[in-house]
Amino acid sequence: xxSLSRAPAAVLAYLWSGWGAIASLCLFAxxxxxxxxxxxxxxxxxxxxxxxxxxxxxxGSTAIPELLVSARRAMVGLALAVAVGSVLGLVAGLSLTAxxxxxxxxxxxxxxxxxxxxxxxxxxxxxxxxxxxxTVVVACTxxxxxxxxxxxxxxxxxxxxxxxxxxxxxxxxLLDLYVPHVVSYxxxxxxxxxxxxxxxxxxxxxxxxxxxVGAALAVSRSHLDTAASMGWIVAVLGLLLAVEYLxxxxxxxxxxxxxxxx
Amino acid sequence: xxxxxxxxxxxxxxxxxxRGLSHRYGLTEVLAGxxxxxxxxxxxxxxxxxxxxxxxxxxxxxxxxVPSEGTLANGFRRIGCMFQQPRLLPWKSTLDxxxxxxxxxxxxxxxxxxxxxxxxxxLGLTDEDMAKFPHALSGGMQSRVAxxxxxxxxxxxxxxxxxxxxxxxxxxAELYGLLRARVAEVxxxxxxxxxxxxxxxxxxxxxxxxxxxxxxxVRSFTLSQPQAVRSEAWIYRTAGELMEAEEVRLGFGxxxxxxxxxxxxxxxxx
Numbered sequence: 001x002x003s004l005s006r007a008p009a010a011v012l013a014y015l016w017s018g019w020g021a022i023a024s025l026c027l028f029a030x031x032x033x034x035x036x037x038x039x040x041x042x043x044x045x046x047x048x049x050x051x052x053x054x055x056x057x058x059x060g061s062t063a064i065p066e067l068l069v070s071a072r073r074a075m076v077g078l079a080l081a082v083a084v085g086s087v088l089g090l091v092a093g094l095s096l097t098a099x100x101x102x103x104x105x106x107x108x109x110x111x112x113x114x115x116x117x118x119x120x121x122x123x124x125x126x127x128x129x130x131x132x133x134x135t136v137v138v139a140c141t142x143x144x145x146x147x148x149x150x151x152x153x154x155x156x157x158x159x160x161x162x163x164x165x166x167x168x169x170x171x172x173x174l175l176d177l178y179v180p181h182v183v184s185y186x187x188x189x190x191x192x193x194x195x196x197x198x199x200x201x202x203x204x205x206x207x208x209x210x211x212x213v214g215a216a217l218a219v220s221r222s223h224l225d226t227a228a229s230m231g232w233i234v235a236v237l238g239l240l241l242a243v244e245y246l247x248x249x250x251x252x253x254x255x256x257x258x259x260x261x262x
Numbered sequence: 263x264x265x266x267x268x269x270x271x272x273x274x275x276x277x278x279x280x281r282g283l284s285h286r287y288g289l290t291e292v293l294a295g296x297x298x299x300x301x302x303x304x305x306x307x308x309x310x311x312x313x314x315x316x317x318x319x320x321x322x323x324x325x326x327x328v329p330s331e332g333t334l335a336n337g338f339r340r341i342g343c344m345f346q347q348p349r350l351l352p353w354k355s356t357l358d359x360x361x362x363x364x365x366x367x368x369x370x371x372x373x374x375x376x377x378x379x380x381x382x383x384x385l386g387l388t389d390e391d392m393a394k395f396p397h398a399l400s401g402g403m404q405s406r407v408a409x410x411x412x413x414x415x416x417x418x419x420x421x422x423x424x425x426x427x428x429x430x431x432x433x434x435a436e437l438y439g440l441l442r443a444r445v446a447e448v449x450x451x452x453x454x455x456x457x458x459x460x461x462x463x464x465x466x467x468x469x470x471x472x473x474x475x476x477x478x479x480v481r482s483f484t485l486s487q488p489q490a491v492r493s494e495a496w497i498y499r500t501a502g503e504l505m506e507a508e509e510v511r512l513g514f515g516x517x518x519x520x521x522x523x524x525x526x527x528x529x530x531x532x
Contacts, residue, residue: 158349165324165343165421168366176362180353258353258395 014250021245045227054231062216067235070201070213073129077136078197082190084137085144090182092145093152102149109142114200122208132204132212139200140193147189151182180258187252191244198240276337277301277451278323278419283332284476285318291476292318296332298470298479302418305445305452305489307466309459311514315477316455320423323453338451340367342417344425348404350396356407357382357392363415381414382407385440402433409437413444420445422454426461438464442489459501459510464492469504473513481509 029047036046045053057063092098117138121131155178163177205214213232220228278300285293293315300306308316321327322334324343342363350359357378358365364374382392385406396404405425412420426434442465445452456462462469463485471481483504487496504510 158345158347159351161321161324161326162343162345162349162351164326165341166363166366166415167341168362169368172366176351176354176365180351258397 010253014253018245042226045230049227050230050234053227054234057228057231057235063235066211066213066216067239069211070198070205070236071239073132073205073212074136074197074201077133077201078140078194080133080137081140081193081197082144085141085189085193086148086186088141089145089148090152090178093149093182094178099149099153102145106142106146106149109138110146112138114139114196114203118204118207121204127208127210129209131208132201135204136197136200140196143193143196144186144189147185148182151185152178154185155181180255183255184259187248187256191248194243194248195240198236202236277304278338278453279333279335280323281333283322283329283334285315285322285327286330293322294476294478296477296479300419300451300453302338302451303449305454305465305467307462307469308453308455308472309457309462309469309510310472310477311457311474314472314474314513316472317423318477319472320421320453320455323419324421336419338417338419340415340417341419341421342412342415342450343421343423344408344412345423346425346427348396348401348408350404350407350411352396354395355392356387356394356396356399359396359407360410360414362411367415378410378414381410385410386436402429405429405433405437409441413441413448416448417450418448420450420452420454422452422456424455424457427456427458434461441465446489457514459504460497463497463501463504465489471507471509471513473509480513481507483507 032044033046033048036044036049041049054063092102114135117135118131121134125131125134159177159181163173168177201212202214202217205212206218207214209215213236217229217232220232278298280296280298283293283296283298284291296319298306298319308319310316318327322329323336324341325336350356351362354362357375360382361369361374361378364377365371369377379389379392387403387406387410391399391403396407399407408425426437429437438461444450452465454462454465467485467489469483469485470479471483472478473480485500505516510516
């Protein structure tokens with residue numbers, strides 16, 4: 001009941017906090033417009049032209065399916081990476097040996113350029129869905145894994161002792177002790193992984209897929225259509241912002257209510 | 263299960279029985295030759311200077327450490343514990359923090375919240391406090407919650423690791439009263455650590471003096487007067503008399519140990 005009565009106020013406060021973000025985006029658009037006026041529409045179409053092209057693309061029947069294909073690939077890959085990375089990172093963090101063994105491996109996998117994975121994926125899975133999703137998974141999992149590992153390692157040993165003295169069963173040790181602490185390390189990792197997933201999807205599609213935003217970008221590039229290219233980029237960024245601020249951020253606020261609010 | 267480490271063969275022990283216990287951190291011996299018994303319902307205070315191994319001994323009893331040598335048979339099953347800091351889970355409300363031990367014992371949600379709420383009210387917390395997260399509570403409130411969490415499980419053994427040392431006099435007196443009432447009602451055994459002699463004299467049936475290098479028990483004092491009839495004057499007098507004991511003066515590094523001249527009727531030496 002309490003959470004229901006709290007919800008409208010929380011939503012309003014959240015929306016109000018969006019003004020800062022909107023102001024910052026407007027400033028960015030202004031700089032973009034200035035750049036467009038200096039370099040001309042062939043090199044850098046302004047925000048007006050870009051959004052006009054984008055709305056044209058969205059009104060036609062071509063853009064939405066491409067965006068959906070890319071979104072599906074990014075979200076499937078991200079979901080797999082989040083599930084696998086969070087669980088493995090938490091488990092590895094529980095053991096000192098496992099964390100020592102996995103740390104250099106994380107460095108290795110984080111340092112591996114996604115483009116190299118794309119090449120390997122093309123060799124292993126051929127052209128299409130599997131290659132793109134695979135690349136997203138291998139690029140995002142180490143990010144999530146590192147966050148979960150770090151979170152698990154940093155749980156206050158005083159709280160661990162508390163759990164042992166009160167003889168918490170394993171599922172309580174996990175859900176009441178570790179997870180609430182680890183989540184505050186996982187959220188930033190998930191958001192980084194979200195950004196990475198879209199970047200990697202577009203890059204992998206550009207090279208390996210016949211459809212999706214990446215493939216569409218390849219086409220607009222070959223037509224020297226800068227406005228369309230910018231339109232696609234803006235569409236991807238819009239989706240990225242929507243997932244972060246409409247999905248992840250409200251979820252984080254709800255889960256982390258216990259934190260001291262400044 | 264490591265709290266059952268090296269249990270002697272035979273029937274399970276009632277209470278706590280420690281024989282020839284030593285403990286080392288690496289090469290440093292922190293406890294040596296500890297023999298200690300704690301009967302059900304008894305309150306035992308461990309006093310001694312910092313670094314004499316009091317906390318280590320408590321951690322061994324709590325099952326957080328395994329003794330390097332010796333036997334530790336712990337027949338207590340419901341253990342409540344208060345640490346130096348409240349150690350509340352920051353992501354749980356006051357009520358859920360108090361109910362933690364009940365949840366660990368598998369009590370149904372409605373039951374445990376009801377019992378935790380009753381405990382919270384008994385400790386002087388309001389319904390509003392119960393819904394708060396720990397960061398919104400004052401230090402004194404947090405100590406109340408930690409006390410509630412330890413008492414609500416109706417512990418047969420209560421471990422106290424100097425939980426009251428940072429509190430003001432008034433709050434201390436109030437929490438002592440609540441603690442003693444509940445301990446008497448449930449019949450809990452208490453093992454408490456303190457370096458406050460007055461606190462030990464106020465609450466304990468028996469006081470064990472520890473000395474460092476390595477940590478060992480050097481003297482035992484039995485307080486014959488029942489807790490209920492102890493007056494402030496008696497507590498001050500007895501604490502003063504304990505301060506005269508050679509082991510206590512040596513242990514706390516007070517000026518030259520004076521010979522113990524005559525023990526009060528209340529405090530008998532071993």
